[in-house]
């Protein structure tokens with residue numbers, strides 16, 4: 473384990489994509505397209521620009537922002553699924569993540585097999601996972617569906633499995649995308665109880681949510697992202713005030 477005071481350090485991170493557009497609308501483009509040689513136009517696009525923050529042990533950071541603001545991109549960078557174009561990310565601890573639905577499980581495998589596969593990815597032996605298995609199944613409440621390939625799961629079932637695995641692999645850092653939103657209310661409460669338990673156990677949590685109430689209740693710090701940039705950063709009340717002002721329909725219509 474690193475001696476750094478911070479479990480996550482993100483320094484001036486940017487992520488760039490090239491967006492491809494097809495030229496259309498002219499007779500020439502119709503002719504080129506009909507020959508099967510589509511003329512592409514490229515556009516530079518920064519999904520994240522100059523993002524910096526640090527997360528200490530046992531702290532919970534909430535990230536809020538409108539659709540496409542760059543929240544999931546930030547989580548994928550922190551978990552190493554994608555690499556930054558610029559800047560530096562240091563993660564000093566064992567991470568477990570619950571990202572967008574579809575990430576992390578093999579669709580053709582059953583939940584049972586995915587549990588063991590994920591355990592191996594997190595560095596646990598089969599025996600270790602056998603000890604954790606009952607807890608994962610109990611928490612997820614998937615019961616008779618545990619031997620069904622996960623491609624047949626509903627998004628809520630998928631989320632239950634992903635959350636149950638993520639909390640059972642003893643992380644020092646838990647990264648949670650807004651997927652909790654797809655669960656039913658009773659399961660959502662159970663997840664929040666579990667997140668509270670992890671907070672008390674000094675796990676650092678990076679948490680994306682569209683719900684200002686969740687960020688206010690649950691987080692020690694917050695970031696508001698818009699168009700890939702940090703607009704506000706600080707305590708949840710400060711950040712949510714800015715978010716609510718800027719995303720309020722009256723404010724938008726007068727801009």
Ligand SMILES: Nc1ncnc2c1ncn2[C@@H]1O[C@H](COP(=O)(O)OP(=O)(O)OP(=O)(O)O)[C@@H](O)[C@H]1O
Pocket residue numbers: 489490491519537538539540541542543544545546
């Ligand atoms: N691989 C990619 N190639 C091109 N653009 C991408 C890629 N991945 C993400 N983007 C773009 O980056 C921007 C940020 O996406 P991201 O998924 O991080 O947003 P988000 O804040 O999580 O949105 P939402 O609230 O809708 O989940 C979007 O405009 C998205 O289209």
